[in-house]
Amino acid sequence: MRIDAVDSSDPVVQRLMVLGLVEQAEISFLRASHGGDPLEFRIFGTAISLRRDHASRFAVSRLATDGEPR
């Protein structure tokens, strides 16, 4: 999927943007831990773990390639 918009008001979200989670970046969802939190995403070869409330600040859209391995 691709990130379309980021609510960047939260300093934590700004730190995530420094890790490359910015608009236009392509990411894929890998898995959730027990109880659905935290979540694991992959962005250009790096797996990043996010807590659910932080992940909710990112609006994403599906891409045709979604669902393929990695």
Added chain:
Amino acid sequence: MASRAEVTLPAGRIGVVRRAAGTIAVVGNPNCGKSSLFNHLTGMSQRTANYPGVTVERRMGRATVGETAVDLIDLPGTYSLSPGSMDERIAVGVLFGRVPGTPKPDAILAVVDSTRLYQGLFLVQQLVELGRPVVIALTMSDAAERDGLKIDIPRLAHLLGDVPVFPVVATTGRGVKKLAESFAGLLDTKPPGSISAWPELQRAVDELEPMLGPKAAGFERAEIERFIVEGETVPETFSAPVLPPEAEAPLESVRERLFGDEPPFAVEARQRYRWAREVLAEVQTTSSVVSRRSAALIHWINQPWPSTVLFVLTMAVVFQAVFAWATPFMDLIDAGMGAAGAATAAILPDGLLASFVADGIIAGVGSVIIFLPQILILFLFIILMEDTGYLARAAFLVDRAMRSIGLSGQSVIPLLSSFACAVPSIMATRVIPNRRDRIATIMASPFMTCSARLPVYALLIAAFVPSREFLIFNLQGAVLFGLYVIGIVGGVATALVLKHSALRGAAPPFILALPEFRLPNLRTVALKLLDRVRIFLRRAGTVIFVVAVIVWALAYFPRSDAVEADRVAARAQAAVTLEGAELETAFETIDNEAAAAHLAQSWLGRAGQWVEPVFEPLGWDWRVSAAVIAGFPAREVVVAVLGTIYAVGGEADEASLAERLTSATWPDGRTVFTLPMVLGLLVFYAWCLQCAATLAVIRRETNSWRWPVFAWAYMTVLGYTAALLIYQIGSA
């Protein structure tokens, strides 16, 4: 290129001390293979210390290639030059030459993980803008090949402003030699050309340079960049010039123009990552990902349930190892120290010197190195987990559960290992990036039932808790289990209270890059392990040793001649009436009674009598009080002190000591060790921080006396209050 080194260091003049041609900072993202590369480049020449005033480690070493030597500074891993954590603050401070005692680096070795080029490019942009010579090491080039990633290195070098780029494999050392050979020339090369990642920022710097630049206020261009993005000055701890007041208004107007209402960090991230994506599209090609069986296995094992099973198994092995594998070594150290003590007693005449050497020095050294087996074993596991990438996985798995008790996923391993010993576990809290979480974990650790509490528990439970069966439960077992639970409750409650008071703050970001599984490099593991041991011996070991000697002195002085005269007289009298085995037994009894009498009138014994009023409401007589005081430096000595004080000998077997305790009475004939008193004493032991080693390590890891003093006072008050309530309610 290498001519300068040859000119300044002609072969004939190289003496014992060779001056380094310059200093190179090693910078890179966390987990990019930076430390392995540093180890390869510097080998055994590296040394570790702490930056002044903080717990961030400072690692320096020397790389020698041919006739050139350069000093390398390994900086803490960072994603950007916008400091978020203390580690990053230090990294940035060193790069700008603002950290007292650390030279400003002449050149930069940027370490970039080729499988994570995207994030690496963000930092590299900022490093190139420092305006100093840069060389790039592309690590994990083997993993990139395996994953079907192709990187056009000449193109990448060109896009980064014509900086040299060397592919290396940090774990095996492939390509490291070529990289090192570039160092000599590097110091003479021109800084890389500017890269047009964010031209607006460069223009803004141009505008401010006349006011803030090196010739005016003393800031470099890259530092002015940080002012623009961060809008604040460098931390006071750094020796930086202050921002001139007349620059404030222009700075504000530049910021307004560049960022508007947007958070500056967000704007910077958007700008720099847009450029990073463009570069990536040009230099990196991905061949269709080969589906590998190992990748599928790793994917499966990372799913929540398989991962949970793996976690439980791993923790069981770690727990077992720290508990059981360390025991034979600890017994060996114990026996070795005992033998050394006995040998001293045989050589030296009875008296002050013999006692000082055997019970002071040798026992003091023993009380330090007794921790080494557990520290070595726990850290071997932690370093292996760190270097394989498993530690981050484990944190991911348990994060939610740990958050419910106010801690975070990274706290789980230090907390679990504190069931064996709080000392290595507090040292292990370094894996927790958030400072508040780390302190909360440090404060919770000493509550967990460590192996040193077990002898005290075993003695008191066996002697005073009836061995009754209830269904499948034995009362003694249930009490022991209850003590473990009480410890956990105390620790969790402490963490929760602290996180809602002194350590309150926004939820830690838990930004966690989950590294790929990789095989650890044995050399790196060994170096890290050695480092831990050195730090423990130097920083904590000295305190533990000094405390051990002080306790010996308190128990030894003042020496009473009357007691000694009585002992000699009693022995002489026994020798007249008895012989053979009976005489030996009588001698032993006389010596034990003399030791008890000596202890009773020593400073320690007097302290016990002096504080008896304080502990009397808990049901403790002066003997118990003295033993408890003696146990404050190290709780496991309590059993030996009780043995001496009750005149059955310090090495007495548990049964005879237990028997003696049962018959102990107050002067008016009441029994001392009643069930409420014993239960109170047990809970006191569960909650009280009687361990100088733990205090020394808390001091070392928090870098202040505030936390160890607080922990000690808080836990002592808690233990005292609990014991008081149990005794008073139980005896009513």
